[in-house]
Amino acid sequence: xxLKIAMIGAGSLVFAxxxxxxxxxxxxxxxxxxxxxxxxxxxxxxxxxxxQRDLDAxxxxxxxxxxxxxxEAFRKARYIINCVRVGGLEAFETDxxxxxxxxxxxxxxxxxxxGGIMYGQRVIAAMLDFCKDIREVSEPGAVMLNYSNPNAMAxxxxxxxxxVRTIGLCHxxxxxxxxxxxxxxxxxxxxxxxxxxxNHQTWYISVKHKGKELRDQILPGFLxxxxxREEEKxxxxxxxxxxxxxxxxxxxxxxxxxxxxxxxDEIKDWIHLGNWINGETGGYLxxxxxxxxWFETDYPKILEEExxxxxxxxxxxxxxxxxxxxxxxxxxxxxxxxxxxxxCITNLSxxxxxxxxxxxxxxxxxxxKVGDLPLGCAAVCAQSIWVQKLAVEAAVHGDVNLLKQAALxxxxxxxxxxxxxxxxxxxxxxxxxEQWLPQYREAVKQAKENLAGEKRIPTKDGYQGAARMPxxxxxxxxxxxxxxKITV
Numbered sequence: 001x002x003l004k005i006a007m008i009g010a011g012s013l014v015f016a017x018x019x020x021x022x023x024x025x026x027x028x029x030x031x032x033x034x035x036x037x038x039x040x041x042x043x044x045x046x047x048x049x050x051x052q053r054d055l056d057a058x059x060x061x062x063x064x065x066x067x068x069x070x071x072e073a074f075r076k077a078r079y080i081i082n083c084v085r086v087g088g089l090e091a092f093e094t095d096x097x098x099x100x101x102x103x104x105x106x107x108x109x110x111x112x113x114x115g116g117i118m119y120g121q122r123v124i125a126a127m128l129d130f131c132k133d134i135r136e137v138s139e140p141g142a143v144m145l146n147y148s149n150p151n152a153m154a155x156x157x158x159x160x161x162x163x164v165r166t167i168g169l170c171h172x173x174x175x176x177x178x179x180x181x182x183x184x185x186x187x188x189x190x191x192x193x194x195x196x197x198x199n200h201q202t203w204y205i206s207v208k209h210k211g212k213e214l215r216d217q218i219l220p221g222f223l224x225x226x227x228x229r230e231e232e233k234x235x236x237x238x239x240x241x242x243x244x245x246x247x248x249x250x251x252x253x254x255x256x257x258x259x260x261x262x263x264x265d266e267i268k269d270w271i272h273l274g275n276w277i278n279g280e281t282g283g284y285l286x287x288x289x290x291x292x293x294w295f296e297t298d299y300p301k302i303l304e305e306e307x308x309x310x311x312x313x314x315x316x317x318x319x320x321x322x323x324x325x326x327x328x329x330x331x332x333x334x335x336x337x338x339x340x341x342x343x344c345i346t347n348l349s350x351x352x353x354x355x356x357x358x359x360x361x362x363x364x365x366x367x368x369k370v371g372d373l374p375l376g377c378a379a380v381c382a383q384s385i386w387v388q389k390l391a392v393e394a395a396v397h398g399d400v401n402l403l404k405q406a407a408l409x410x411x412x413x414x415x416x417x418x419x420x421x422x423x424x425x426x427x428x429x430x431x432x433x434e435q436w437l438p439q440y441r442e443a444v445k446q447a448k449e450n451l452a453g454e455k456r457i458p459t460k461d462g463y464q465g466a467a468r469m470p471x472x473x474x475x476x477x478x479x480x481x482x483x484x485k486i487t488v
Contacts, residue, residue, distance in 0.1 A: 131162030168338025
């Protein structure tokens with residue numbers, strides 16, 4: 001067998017190792033070539049060392065190539081798994097902190113809203129370069145499996161402009177399925193669930209048990225559930241008003257629409273501070289910083305842990321390994337994947353990227369026709385699709401006018417800011433992220449001139465947001481990791 005798998009962004013230890021564990025839990029891949037690549041050589045080597053130790057402990061004859069030369073990693077690869085965060089935490093901080101000065105209070109900032117739009121500009125510029133390398137050195141017909149956010153925008157750009165078949169992967173829908181099973185009191189494996197929409201705004205449009213539709217039982221189930229009715233207030237409110245439960249977490253969903261985070265004094269009515277993902281201001285940024293600090297400090301302790309078992313017992317639910325296994329072996333896999341719409345959801349734009357149920361087997365990835373979404377659900381998605389389209393075209397062509405229009409049309413950004421504020425905010429973000437935005441060289445020069453002018457709009461410098469939590473120490477994070485191990 002001649003098969004090569006490359007992973008870009010492999011310096012992200014926890015996620016890269018999780019995906020690698022899934023892949024190597026499939027015996028078919030025990031003779032594959034594997035290449036890891038990242039721009040951070042130190043993190044890359046740490047991930048390689050841990051994953052190689054896992055392989056050796058399980059007697060699997062694979063030797064990982066780790067290189068900062070991505071073309072070498074991509075050479076003759078059939079599958080390229082992408083999980084990069086362009087700009088790292090340095091850029092991510094500006095995605096959160098600059099909009100906050102203008103009153104745009106985000107929990108995550110990686111998919112839509114001001115932060116997600118700017119993240120898309122960085123990621124798309126980089127991923128189109130990845131696509132060029134894949135076209136030139138990878139196996140003909142190579143597939144990119146994309147985990148990077150903003151997933152829909154990145155997947156859209158690579159398919160339309162990159163010349164590489166790209167499938168967007170996300171685990172949000174998997175978590176929501178488990179919640180629905182819990183509130184219904186039915187094991188997940190007994191439910192037939194269909195969700196459709198766009199990434200992070202996908203809707204559970206059918207939930208059946210033994211052929212019986214149970215969608216009308218989901219709202220009463222969530223309202224009865226003591227934990228979820230407190231943690232998922234935005235999702236439950238959307239369920240009440242639009243008739244379908246949304247795949248995405250409370251914190252994510254709250255920043256994609258105009259209604260829940262536009263008034264600082266009301267934000268806490270809709271979120272829960274027990275976990276960042278339920279809506280905390282800058283919650284994902286805080287958690288990411290904490291995990292980075294813990295990783296840098298506790299890596300020697302991680303090395304002392306037992307190696308991962310690669311016998312299938314620790315294989316997770318991420319789509320990646322199942323897709324590759326099905327394409328290679330012909331086993332059938334059904335999963336909700338992000339693909340170009342092309343008529344699958346009939347009341348959304350054909351050109352958009354939709355998240356829908358797909359079937360994978362030895363002949364490829366098959367996308368059944370979903371038909372119309374419920375009209376209100378389609379309208380919510382359509383708002384976001386227009387923002388995505390403007391942002392994709394802006395990123396590809398370096399068009400600053402389209403970029404600012406995307407931010408202005410974003411539901412939450414537009415609910416909080418007036419047009420002059422949006423224009424100035426984007427100028428600030430362009431200047432702050434200049435090193436990751438090669439397509440905006442001229443726009444950055446103009447932005448600097450604009451910001452140096454006398455008519456600069458005052459901002460709330462130093463504002464921490466409506467629901468900020470203090471950053472945990474390395475010791476506190478380490479204790480949480482230990483507690484999770486004991487629980488598992």
